[in-house]
Amino acid sequence: MRLHVELPGLQLKNPIIPASGCFGFGEEFAKLYDLSILGGIMIKAATEESRFGNATPRVAETAQGMLNAIGLQNPGVDAIIEEKLPFLSTFDTEIIANVAGSTPDEYVEVARRISADPTIKAIELNISCPNVKCGGMQFGTDPVMAAELTRLVKAASSKPVYVKLSPNITSITDMARAVEAAGADGLTMINTLVGMRIDIQTGQPILANRIGGLSGPAIKPVAVRMVYEVAQAVDIPIIAMGGVRTVDDVLEFIYAGASAVAVGTANFENPYVCQEIIEALPSRLDSLGIEHILDVRGKAYAQLVSRP
Amino acid sequence: MRLHVELPGLQLKNPIIPASGCFGFGEEFAKLYDLSILGGIMIKAATEESRFGNATPRVAETAQGMLNAIGLQNPGVDAIIEEKLPFLSTFDTEIIANVAGSTPDEYVEVARRISADPTIKAIELNISCPNVKCGGMQFGTDPVMAAELTRLVKAASSKPVYVKLSPNITSITDMARAVEAAGADGLTMINTLVGMRIDIQTGQPILANRIGGLSGPAIKPVAVRMVYEVAQAVDIPIIAMGGVRTVDDVLEFIYAGASAVAVGTANFENPYVCQEIIEALPSRLDSLGIEHILDVRGKAYAQLVSRP
């Protein structure tokens, strides 16, 4: 029970969740370990229709980071509900649907349909994808648009809504407060930073999409800082992500004020990483003298925060 | 001559410049190599009075990055003029003064005094330091304030003014256009991203200042993307920086649209790095079939840009 975390709509047996887009719909990882050990799973973004996404190359490596420009490739919300959720429903873990779109109507429609499925316990509203021309980050960098979209999706969704914040913004706290005021049940943060890498031989960007989203350990300090600031600015819980690959990274985000942590890029480096972190957590808590993991939530800004 | 770059106020014998704050006032590096080989030197930020800066620890390491919160420690503009510039004037290289302050008046005063010194060839207006409570980044994240400050400093400075942009902003192109319209002669970018690292044992931020500026290879993809976007949005030249440590990193920024490149954090890893890059440039240009380095400026967005 020392790892159990209760959040709006979610009973997490531990605070470790694979991040959206880095775990597909779980099928590949289910061959490697039992997905029921996970606190939850954030599945790949869903849009109304199926999307192919961007041209390839879609990934490039950077110093302790990677750029991706997948472009929200997915089979469309109905196919996800019919073909992917039944499989996911066989595991004892909380499934969180990542909802994307090009227009508010699309977001609303996707959220309405997918939240109605009993397998889905919460919605992650993706207003921060840097890899699509319309929608995505444009909603995530304007607090007024973000708040309006949150309100619409909240009204359409039958499950709690977590808004996924973009770090490509001047004031992440203003954004967080805006979506909190609009009714968000929680926040997930951060999505990727916008970046680029250029091929020295050709002088051209490596990604076909030219720009992409930077993830991995390189961005962790930015993510920790943003979680630290936002946790003090809002009252809704935060699921944090950005560069996590060890049990200490998880603790860093909890100290910064997060209530749970998602693991993205690290799944590519080590597909067993979530399992390894979950197994390592209890003894790490022992060695630090921490009873329940949330006993130290927000310790970086307060001497002690009581368990929620 | 294939490395020679001419920019407002600056005749750079090559486009390699140590970045502000990472090279002090040159004294330490002058013991290691002849500073006259450098295209220019961006000296540590000057404020009106001497400043001690923040408490220690002031640095922390992150994955291929570092956080610093020096807090603009410097002996004050008059001491710099009296004690530091005479030494720097003995080298055949272009000295660029980094100007900081807490109020517009302070910026103006520092720029006025230091630009009057004949050793100074240009001003770098630092509106992007994340490590001070007043001034610094607050000017750098609001285009209206930044433009106003640029106008004031431009009027006070007897040398060209390069505005140093912060990456901690939603639209770096809006900011670039605003300061261009206000009369900036050039841009330098990027300053550090705001980040944090928390000590696992204590749960407290490692930096005494809690937050700090993230620099080094980790941030290069963000810097390249921003230079790529801004180079297409403005007509004034860009001196780029962020994670440069090899000759190929220099070329990446030139391809992205920069006219010269500054090297910061890499000087700590290898104090000879600027010298090594300068020595490596000609043969790297040969191997890529590049005649003059600026022949490939902006190649990432245009097939060919003519030499300015």
Add this chain to the structure above:
Amino acid sequence: MRRDVTIISNRQIAKATMEMKVRCPGVEVAPGTFFHIKTSGLLRRPLSVANVEGEEVTFLYKVIGEGTSELANKRVGDTLDVLGPLGNGFPLAQYGKRVVLVGGGIGVPPLYYVRRRLHEMGIETIAILGFDSKESVFYEEAFQALGETIITTVDGSHGERGFVTGPLARIDADVLFSCGPEAMLKAVAASPIPERYVSIENRMGCGIGACFACVCKAPEGYVKVCSDGPVFNAEEVLL
């Protein structure tokens, strides 16, 4: 699927080209599959299996960037963290058919292993291997030992001058197995040989089918190179 393998040898065999053998016990490795190899970079590096002998797996790799340079500096006795074998390989049951193997540059390695396996099954093959120039040629004798082998070099410094498509036009075959740069695969996929298999080398993220980094368009939707391939019937993909 993730394992530590020990390096048995690691030597240069041609210009910027290395052969590495690792001990990898207890695994069945089909020709055309690959391993996803950890270096100090964040993303793994995919390398095709170039041969398997008992517990020894061979990789042949070109040193082109940071990851492959790091591999080139590994010493005997060092271990590598690998995922694999991954993906689906070449269809081996080609009895009675004339099989031609067409490889270009770093696309040559998987063709060696598939040829060896076909050879063991008594299936005759012709190989056409394209390189930049004489110094880049590797494994020529090893290929010769398994059947007719035609080498082409772009500059004509060894074998026939030109591209693999030159000799390919003369050859009459039922099945084609190919691996190499995209331009070559495109040309080869357009050959009149009735059955054509191509092995595609796209940039990868996860290597196991979860991230959609490596996709290739297909007549119906798309395929994932890492998990649906890397070997595809040329009809299944839009190159």
Add this chain to the structure above:
Amino acid sequence: MRRDVTIISNRQIAKATMEMKVRCPGVEVAPGTFFHIKTSGLLRRPLSVANVEGEEVTFLYKVIGEGTSELANKRVGDTLDVLGPLGNGFPLAQYGKRVVLVGGGIGVPPLYYVRRRLHEMGIETIAILGFDSKESVFYEEAFQALGETIITTVDGSHGERGFVTGPLARIDADVLFSCGPEAMLKAVAASPIPERYVSIENRMGCGIGACFACVCKAPEGYVKVCSDGPVFNAEEVLL
């Protein structure tokens, strides 16, 4: 000033404590100076010189994080990229004075080298070395060979129980050389011994005086630990 040095030995000498010897020819290394050592991390790691014998330089280091773990895994024959020697060491000309050396934990290493040099000069010293517990104690015999040595451990499992300040209070000396954690240096700097030198271990960036990362407040302004120190007269710094 930047050089590649070759590792001659690297062995554990106490709990999480390593001794590394490197060959570093042609350099004059004063006691109290340090080397700034490159690991795969971005920032170098400062380590004090614990001894010099001919061309061999010894470091004694505690394995606490990524950089020191990486160092602990280095093998004989590997090279290290180091900057150094850096900084200013202890003043050696203490003829006729009674010198006491006070070290705590990872502050002990530089005191060994300075004691050896003072011993060679015929200057007698007393050493007080503080550790957590018995398993952390290192170089006790080596120190004993150079003069009176008092060990303290926090848990009393070896030597006197408590902190170095206990024995220090009993000792009559003219000069104090000290290195250790900040709290210890503060206590020691307040001792009635007339001349007190402290070696400060602040987090560093450049290590050569250019970045202002390592500063320490001083009665007049500040000092840079890396280039003005790391050894200071206790009067020169505000701990």
